[in-house]
Amino acid sequence: MEQTSTTKDQIRQFILQSAQRKGVSTLGDDESLSQNGVMDSLVIFRLVSFLEDTFNIRVADEEIVDENFQSVNGIEKFVESKLAKKAN
């Protein structure tokens, strides 16, 4: 459980920083990041680098799609599944 909340917190914090620069100050974990204007192409690739560095995972271009990056919860799920695959 401990691990789960840490992952989400780190992701949320990173996204919230980008969001603040765009004038979005609050962020629900299920909120669509493409609809609230937080995501743009620069943010996405910065976020991918952040995830790769922070969680020591490799994100393929084919994985950088809306289904994996829809919301804070969605990104967390994606990262968790990558970490689980790595552990196996």
Next chain:
Amino acid sequence: MGFLLQHLAESSALRLPDQVAVWARGASLTYQQLEERSNQLACLFRQRGVKKGDRVGIYFPKSTASVVSMLGVLKAGGVYVPLDPAAPATRVGFIIDNCKMKALVTTAGLLKRLDPIDLRFVEFSILGEDKSEDTNGATVYPWSTLQSLPASSPPELPLTNTDLAYILYTSGSTGKPKGVMISHQNALTFVDWGADIFKIQPEDHLSNHAPLHFDLSVFDVYNALGAGATVYMIPPETQLFPASLAAFIESKGISVWYSVPSALVHLVIHGSLKSRNLEKLRLILFAGEVFPMKYLRQLADLLPNAELYNLYGPTETNVCTYYRVDRAQLPSQDRLPIGKACANTEVFAVDDRDQWVTTGGTGELYVRGPSVTNGYWADPEKTQKTVVHNRFQQHYEERLYRTGDIVKLLDDENYDFIGRRDSQIKSRGYRIELGEIEAAILNHPAVKEAVAVPVPDEEVGNRIRAIVALHQEVSISAVELQQHCASRVPSYMVPEAIDFREVLPKTSTGKVDRVRLASEAVTPAT
């Protein structure tokens, strides 16, 4: 005889009533349906008092209703103004007030964001899918009102092709956006050229990548409508992810693509194009900024059958020059020319001595012809700076547009883009006046001096950095200042980084030394 933009859709509806005209977010409209809906909308506008020349805002995320709205406004004799649903409410409010919009097509959610003061001239709004529960006391009609109205063509109005069709607001150097007025003739000069040179057919599937307030979308929408082809509006969540975008191009069988280079650069780098079957993609057009040659070569290799064109032109003239990429020359070219003038357009460069530039010379590019705008809405002062009398011909009154772009005339009669003569820059294809960003920063009470500088970047053209000096005994963080900017300018204009200095360096004349700050931003002091 078609001489108004709406005639393009009308004639296609007669020839191909059951062909799909527009696809967006899983919904589509045939040409017949598009005609009927836009006639109904025009009827509603007229019933509610919209008259020839009245401005109507289109303010909601792209959908099939966007095209219905554009045509509906035109058929009512109005002038539509596309508004960015992602832009700060203060900026949208400024535009609504600036051109004294009579009506808006919007959603309840977006309408609620606006300051009622900015809506003082707006008599009514038409709401899209939303229910009209709380709309700040504004007069609203739901979209469903259209169903009960006649779907036949509204009575003809005495319109000519010199009447305005739409106004596109672009970044303004003094801190406020300015509205470029585009007539039917201005737009059709470009659309007719595009139809002729790119041979758009009813079988073509055109993508629409650019936002509707950006003039690249004019090609996507009107060249599709004119040919009886289908325009596919790319959903925003697809647009963000190169791999999703590549899948979209494949699954929708996109044959004609037009976007800023940075969208294509992202596709090349992250789109896994090799794993896609994109053989239907026959034509790729790009405009808005310089395409980095390294990625253009990769794109050409990935899509060996597509024709590639570099289009050039400011909003004030739409596209005015074009260059067809020559695959044989591509390996040896270190930059891509902007090419030669489009049909029905003349371009020439003028040097410092006000002489026409000859081969090998460099000067500012001027544009002549029916594509040139009448100027900026309600701003004769700004208009006369760039839309100028043709001093090279004394026999009658004629307009020229001075682009502010410095070009070189090459041996083969193509023009090469060299740079700007002012502080306008491009980032992700958006045209940005650094002055507008500086005005937004300076608007904060803690800020004493501010300069915005471009940092060249291969993927997006330029990234923006700001250097700021604060008043004594006040403090503010970079993020707070970015938030402040985000409430005034669109997100692509918010500086990615803000550096604080005690004072900004000055030139010998006492002005802020922009050149020094810009070069320091590119190579940070160690």
